[in-house]
Amino acid sequence: MTTSRGTKVALSIFAVIAFAFVYVPLAVVLISSFNAGDTLAWPPAGFSTQWWAKAIDNEGVRNAIVTSVVLGLVATAVALIFGTLAALALSRFNFFGKDAVSLLIILPIALPGIVTGIALNNVFTSYLGGLTFMTLVVGHSTFCIVVIYNNAIARLRRMGGNMEEASADLGARGFTTFRLVTFPLMRSAILAGAVLAFGLSFDEIIVTTFTAGPGITTLPIWIYQNLFRPNQAPIVNVVAAALVIVSIIPIYVVQKFSSADERGGGVI
């Protein structure tokens, strides 16, 4: 279709404004982290890197980063197994209740986080003896499964079954086919899913609030606890700015390892 020149110009201007809407707040966070003053007030009082130095030395921040990384790795590992198994089952078989199963996998992210959070909290505290690091892992794994599943199933659908049939014709049994054919072909999609799952876990706050054992502080929990403490504002600014910069990494990895067309809407 030929979009008229006027429409094109109008759309371009609109898009520029929209992209500004998306990036101005992030830029404000980055600029504020170099603020010489000690409040969040705009405009900044001057340029300084002192808060970056203080944030790097902050033990609370460092411990929170370690907790978040360990949690993300463990939750991703659990989700990797379950998500991949579910994707293999749903892509290669037709069975009664298949729709219900796919809905069940999506449900943990479709329902509000607070519902998942208090549901798990209730079971852990009322029936299973309280919250620990493991309960946090359970909470995170549950909503990470869908990310791995979505990436894996998109790749499996695109691959089709021909390669696996060829492998079977050549005499390979089920597990050999998986090891030598299916898995190598879906590896990069699973990797992209794992990066996204880790990012989701690293960032999650609501389910975390309700499933973390006492004294377990992930990075989002640390930010949340210090958000309303005026004397911590500059450190929170630096952590926020650092997270904005770090968020570029998963995007890069995902762009590199999975093509846009197999990610459907491309959101999860």
Added chain:
Amino acid sequence: MAATTASPPKGGFGYRHPRARLAALLAAPMTWLVVVYLGSLAALFLTAFWTVDGFTSAIVRTFTFDNFIEVFTTPAYLQTMLRTLGIAIAVTIVCLVLAIPVAYFMARVARPRWQPLLVAMILTPLWASYLVKVYAWRAMLTPENGVIAWFASPFGLGGPGFGEVGIIITLTYLWLPYMILPVYAGFIRLPNSMLDASADLGAKGWRTFRSVIIPMIFPSVVAGSIFTFSLSLGDYITAQIVGGKVIMLGNVVQQNYVTNLPFAAAFATIPVVIVLMYLAIVRRSGALENL
């Protein structure tokens, strides 16, 4: 695909019994999701029909509808419910109004070699921390010395400050990429031939947009709206940070869950029912395949 090929039986047990193979694949993830997740949801739903003893604050396990009656007969709670629903709908509409032109620009106006960059530019803020983005809007919206107030003051204007408008702006900001990306994918999939056909039949730009483009990208729009709507419906942290005195559904749940879990559980079923109803309605549009 062993189930559908007609080759003679060979291979191991799994090969001869595809059902067993399916069961082996599904056993672990389904056990996890059904036992851990659905089990917890069921327990929570059951708790909603219990009460809390006023003196000992222990949970009394007798079946009653009291919590639901309280939720639906207390004006403040009803107001919170309607306000939350209104905010979620407003966020979805604003996201839609912003996303369609931006997605159209990305898919059909911008040069193809720019497209991966534009998609990355939409994805990047999505993976920036949720909390950081809400925090950024606190810096933007702060009355007196916020960024918006600072830019608006020379014109004698103030910023929107903290409150409903602040919540809507922040939630729109948070969930906008979830709307742009599926709509963008929808525009990419739109075949040129169809637009040419529409033009050949005499339709001008607007008519083509209304009669061809909108129906074609509708499933993508619905897919996006699942995120913008349901994520807004359950959010309570945004209201805490930029809402001022305004509270949403999630805040009521969060405030009550320690002292009165049964009531919090009853209140929490409202967004669940609304989201499930919404999912049931949109299932037919094929949107769930566009997630």
